[in-house]
Amino acid sequence: MDTDALTAGTLQNLRATRPYPAVSLTMPTHRRAPDNTQDAVRLRNLVTEAANRLDADPRVTREARDAVKTQLERAAADVDPRRALESLVVLADTDEYQIWQLPRTAPERVVVSDSYLTRNLVAAKAGARLFWVLSISAEHATLWSGTSEGLRREDAHGFPLSPPHQNFDPERQARSGDAPSIYANEDTRNFFRTVDEKLRGVLAADSRPLFLIGLPQAISLIEDVGECARTAACKVAKGTTAETTATELAKELAPALDDWREQRVAAALGRLDTARGAKSFAGGLDEVWAAAREGRVALVAVEEHFQRTVRVTDEHLEAVDPADVEPGDEGIREDIVDELIETVLDNGGEVAFVADDSLTDHGRLAAVLRF
Incomplete structure (x- = not known):
């Protein structure tokens, strides 16, 4: 699963107490050949180590041991090396297995407990610092899910959006000397109100920092007619279109994202300094x-x-x-x-x-x- 699937609800479910044994395997992985050829061998060794520990554990019944071993074997067979990032986390109990490929390194470990080891997932979520990006203009509104790995277009929650067809010819109006901005048009204002309504639903379901990118007029209008834009983590005044790619968008956002991440770490360390003074x-x-x-x-x-x-x-x-x-x-x-x-x-x-x-x-x- 991808890092942006690590919602608060998912993590809460993974941290829940389970019937013993719940097995967690973690290991570093490699994105490219030839280094990635060793990953399958290391995973097989971890599965074997987990099986040996289950065999030696007096608390594990034979039925539970066999069931967990089966889930681990299925997981190992299901790992896709083409999607490898910096680490792999495999979680298995008697009823299920989950595979997480993470953009952060993790130590090689086998943990047998009554809950899954989620520390590496939490670290990946915190390190990725999930965020939303709204790319907006009078002609489109596109939502992107962002992590440290990049951007993925969100084709859900009503996005992407486009306004109803409008008879707006700025070139003709410029020639006639009558060129009001499309952003003063009431149809555009209504379109932006719809965008804000959809965005409120997204943020209510999965609260993340929001980045806005669009022309200054577009950013000003979404702030004027809606609620979400006023609390955005950052606003980038750069025009985009519905055809702007994830790579192009990430390049435009990179300076703002770097500043935001540095500020987050600095803020945490600053809170520690303040706490020392306040006892x-x-x-x-x-x-x-x-x-x-x-x-x-x-x-x-x-x-x-x-x-x-x-x-x-x-x-x-x-x-x-x-x-x-x-x-x-x-x-x-x-x-x-x-x-x-x-x-x-x-x-x-x-x-x-x-x-x-x-x-x-x-x-x-x-x-x-x-x-």
């Missing part, structure tokens, strides 16, 4: 984990590749080497960072992934607390 700051895994369990984390910032396997002892976390973990050890949390992130999200908090080594003074992760 609403927590740093380090133990402290942030405790605050997350109490529902006190408003924002957690995590270095992109930070992970820990721990044993929970007397409400404290003791780091352990994953190689030393025995199958079926119920005191082990294979990725406490993933669990922490899920807890923060479940309690309405935010997650920001920042560059590695940017939080070394705070144990690789830090949080802004609500109280």
Whole structure:
């Protein structure tokens, strides 16, 4: 599945508790030959490792073990190497499997638990920073779904839209000295009202930052007659047509998108600085984990590749080497960072992934607390 399929509802469903065992496989992948020839072998090795762990786990019945193994085999056969990005995530339980190809790297791991490992999916969603793009003019309104990988035209929710046929001949009117702007035309205003109505439905169902691109007159009119444009993350004054391609549009939007992404990371780090001064700051895994369990984390910032396997002892976390973990050890949390992130999200908090080594003074992760 694509990153832009990672809606809040999808992630919530994937984080739900499931009958044990739920198996998650993650591994880095390669987009091109010859490097991608190794990916199928690595996936097969992970499937074998998962099968061995299921065989050795006393909590897994034979029926459940066989069912999960079947789902993993089906998933491995269904992976399309032509769609490979930076990583692969395979999720399987007794009833289903899911395949996610992600534009962010992931470590090679096998996790057997009572829920899916979603940390890499959350990271991909946060890293991709999904957004909408509305390309608009008096002649068209096209909606695009955007990720860090590029743009995909959204042929749904009533889009793309075009206005009813209009008898508007600007060349003739210019020759006659009577050339009112098409953007002053009431039919155009009504068309833009329809666009805004459709866009409100899209944002209500899947709230993302909105980018507008169009001539200044078009942007001004959609702001005047509607609601959505007034809160747009950015507006790019560049004319487009219904035939403008995703590549062409992405090129025009690139500077605005780069600025927006940098501002998001800077804003998260700025909130941490403010929280330190206001004594609403927590740093380090133990402290942030405790605050997350109490529902006190408003924002957690995590270095992109930070992970820990721990044993929970007397409400404290003791780091352990994953190689030393025995199958079926119920005191082990294979990725406490993933669990922490899920807890923060479940309690309405935010997650920001920042560059590695940017939080070394705070144990690789830090949080802004609500109280």
